[in-house]
Amino acid sequence: MIRKLKLYTGLIGLIAALISPPLLAERSLQIGLATSANNSFYSGVDEEHYIFPLVIAEYDRFYLKGTHGGYRLLQDKEGQSLALEFRRTFDGFSSKDSNALMGLADRNGAWEAGLAYERNLAGGQVKAKLLHDISNNHNGFSSRLEYERPLLINEPHMVTWYAGAEYWNSKKTNYYFGVTREEQTSVRSTYAADESYSLFLGSNALKRISKKITLIVSAEYLWMTDVVDDSPLTTRQEQYSAYAGIFYQF
Numbered sequence: 001m002i003r004k005l006k007l008y009t010g011l012i013g014l015i016a017a018l019i020s021p022p023l024l025a026e027r028s029l030q031i032g033l034a035t036s037a038n039n040s041f042y043s044g045v046d047e048e049h050y051i052f053p054l055v056i057a058e059y060d061r062f063y064l065k066g067t068h069g070g071y072r073l074l075q076d077k078e079g080q081s082l083a084l085e086f087r088r089t090f091d092g093f094s095s096k097d098s099n100a101l102m103g104l105a106d107r108n109g110a111w112e113a114g115l116a117y118e119r120n121l122a123g124g125q126v127k128a129k130l131l132h133d134i135s136n137n138h139n140g141f142s143s144r145l146e147y148e149r150p151l152l153i154n155e156p157h158m159v160t161w162y163a164g165a166e167y168w169n170s171k172k173t174n175y176y177f178g179v180t181r182e183e184q185t186s187v188r189s190t191y192a193a194d195e196s197y198s199l200f201l202g203s204n205a206l207k208r209i210s211k212k213i214t215l216i217v218s219a220e221y222l223w224m225t226d227v228v229d230d231s232p233l234t235t236r237q238e239q240y241s242a243y244a245g246i247f248y249q250f
Helices: 006-016 170-177
Strands: 027-038 048-059 062-065 068-075 081-088 111-121 124-133 141-154 157-168 196-208 213-224 238-249
Touching (some): 048 238, 111 141, 141 170
Antiparallel strands (some): 027 238, 048 062, 062 068, 081 111, 124 141, 141 157, 157 196
């Protein structure tokens, strides 16, 4: 369903912050188990729950952070980097997910690749990404801009907030929210979705249990443009998500 693992980026970003500054850590590894709950944009799909493993690893300029990883082409000690990044998205749905989606072709997740830029700014961190589908699924691209900053740092606790926006071009938006002529029914009209964007706001909280074990909780609110709300496939344009996890640092 839409936004499955993609919404774990806030939580993954907080976990990565545990590894000294990531840009300075030559080799490190964290393994965790997390659980999540969120509502769905799609008609007839109930609240979704997941349990999933996450691996956060750094090896010189290579990194892996759950659903995405890459190679830093440029980096400096001030927290600035430019990377060639790939990610696996889990957007979409199966026609078996609800009666309202029956008769539709499945909308599958994709492998995407592109550039990712990060830099420290005003006590926080700015992250920008431009990624394109390389798996021949939606054949579109997206861009994302995010800012994260600590609210509280008091060992063994840390709380951060983050906010940002993500843009999808018309190919990607239409793939996940459009309805083709072959998929129309008496209660589901054809729909060609244009480009869209989303706004999101979230918070992460961390508590160290020991030098090796850390607990994480995270919550996020996301709003998508009216292009998504107008789709015959959706019943809402807002999404609430919550996450919790435990991680072990080697």
